[in-house]
Amino acid sequence: MPAVRLLPTEDAQDLIDLTREICAKDLAPQVDEMERAAEFPRDAFRLLGKTGLLSLPYPEEYGGGGQPYEVYLQVVEEIATVWMSVAVGVSVHSLTCYPVASWATVAQREALLPGMLGGDQLGAYCLSEPMSGSDVGSMTTRATLEPSGDAYRIRGTKAWISHAGHADFYTSFVRTSDDGSRGLSCFVVPADAAGIEFAPAERKMGLASDTVRQVVFDGTPVDADRRVGEEGQGMAIALAALDSGRLGIAAAATGLAQAALDAATAYAKEREQFGRPIGDFQGIAFMLADMEAAVTSARATYLHAARLRDAGRAFSTQAAVAKLVCTDNAMRVTTDAIQVLGGAGYTQDFPLERYFREAKVTQIFEGTNQIQRLVISRQLLKNT
Numbered sequence: 001m002p003a004v005r006l007l008p009t010e011d012a013q014d015l016i017d018l019t020r021e022i023c024a025k026d027l028a029p030q031v032d033e034m035e036r037a038a039e040f041p042r043d044a045f046r047l048l049g050k051t052g053l054l055s056l057p058y059p060e061e062y063g064g065g066g067q068p069y070e071v072y073l074q075v076v077e078e079i080a081t082v083w084m085s086v087a088v089g090v091s092v093h094s095l096t097c098y099p100v101a102s103w104a105t106v107a108q109r110e111a112l113l114p115g116m117l118g119g120d121q122l123g124a125y126c127l128s129e130p131m132s133g134s135d136v137g138s139m140t141t142r143a144t145l146e147p148s149g150d151a152y153r154i155r156g157t158k159a160w161i162s163h164a165g166h167a168d169f170y171t172s173f174v175r176t177s178d179d180g181s182r183g184l185s186c187f188v189v190p191a192d193a194a195g196i197e198f199a200p201a202e203r204k205m206g207l208a209s210d211t212v213r214q215v216v217f218d219g220t221p222v223d224a225d226r227r228v229g230e231e232g233q234g235m236a237i238a239l240a241a242l243d244s245g246r247l248g249i250a251a252a253a254t255g256l257a258q259a260a261l262d263a264a265t266a267y268a269k270e271r272e273q274f275g276r277p278i279g280d281f282q283g284i285a286f287m288l289a290d291m292e293a294a295v296t297s298a299r300a301t302y303l304h305a306a307r308l309r310d311a312g313r314a315f316s317t318q319a320a321v322a323k324l325v326c327t328d329n330a331m332r333v334t335t336d337a338i339q340v341l342g343g344a345g346y347t348q349d350f351p352l353e354r355y356f357r358e359a360k361v362t363q364i365f366e367g368t369n370q371i372q373r374l375v376i377s378r379q380l381l382k383n384t
């Protein structure tokens with residue numbers, strides 16, 4: 001059942017309608033096969049780019065959609081009801097554009113943003129490393145300024161990079177000094193720069209179409225004017241980007257949970273045992289009611305954070321709350337949805353087992369849910 005949405009404008013309703021149409025006509029027919037084959041859906045991103053759905057929350061003057069975050073996130077949620085890897089990819093692309101849109105000079109914005117937002121390009125976000133996951137400040141990949149002062153050379157390995165090998169640019173956080181988390185800087189590395197290598201794709205539990213690889217920078221030269229912000233501002237930029245990015249994951253997790261609820265509800269109406277549809281049994285009906293409550297409250301939670309962001313208010317803690325609530329709810333709803341289907345839910349004849357595997361990663365990436373609890377509790381307990 002399509003989610004009931006209160007949208008701020010008619011434009012926003014048109015965007016939701018367009019998204020639903022693309023989902024039904026273009027994405028739904030290929031998702032099963034593409035996920036089974038672990039194929040990267042580059043054409044799907046091209047289509048979303050062509051229709052303007054890939055860069056909705058960025059300024060129109062640079063080629064973005066000029067939409068509030070609350071609208072952009074609901075589009076991500078709609079995509080996730082059909083294809084989680086694509087919804088996550090839209091969120092990742094948005095994350096990769098954020099540093100330039102919010103921290104770059106006007107000259108850098110004019111040079112880089114029209115391409116990044118134009119629909120043809122896709123970005124990757126290089127923060128994690130093999131030995132630096134939650135502890136971002138311990139990263140060792142390093143950019144060294146050339147004696148000429150015109151360019152840096154980057155050396156080191158980034159891990160778990162979504163879109164690696166398919167992306168057109170790599171928004172990368174690397175060390176420019178030994179000053180701990182104050183020694184990081186942000187660079188936008190073009191995919192055709194020399195000395196970029198990719199490890200084989202990770203063999204993941206789910207989200208198969210989201211290709212994830214290590215990216216090895218082997219003395220990769222990057223022009224100095226592709227450094228975004230000052231040297232040492234990298235950590236602040238990365239964390240600010242993640243505040244917004246986490247809302248994309250929260251919205252995607254909500255769409256995934258909605259899809260699981262819809263599939264479970266339809267099955268409960270059809271499947272009969274003891275001479276009645278299983279939905280007639282309170283044990284099943286109440287499980288569905290709890291799932292509906294989880295999805296609806298997840299949506300309200302991410303929309304609250306988004307509306308704070310749109311109003312220019314502080315939203316970092318609410319973004320962490322939204323990521324935590326929406327992804328934990330998605331895990332619970334997808335688990336219960338399998339239970340509603342019984343044995344059928346445990347087979348690949350239904351998409352529930354895929355939803356369950358996809359839900360798990362939402363509790364892990366863009367800051368594990370332990371890290372979200374850390375962000376929330378630190379805010380609660382800090383001395384004012």
Ligand SMILES: Cc1cc2nc3c(=O)[nH]c(=O)nc-3n(C[C@H](O)[C@H](O)[C@H](O)COP(=O)(O)OP(=O)(O)OC[C@H]3O[C@@H](n4cnc5c(N)ncnc54)[C@H](O)[C@@H]3O)c2cc1C
Nearest residue numbers: 125126127128133134135160161162364365366367368370
């Ligand atoms: C499918 C997928 C796609 C990804 N895409 C990207 C991407 O595009 N770009 C990118 O940069 N990264 C990406 N990541 C990496 C992801 O962000 C990290 O996996 C995540 O941040 C956790 O880091 P880690 O795996 O090293 O776990 P670790 O940091 O080693 O954590 C292991 C466990 O310890 C817990 N833990 C760690 N520190 C604390 C603490 N202080 N308090 C309590 N518990 C703690 C964690 O919660 C976790 O349960 C992706 C990961 C996956 C699985």
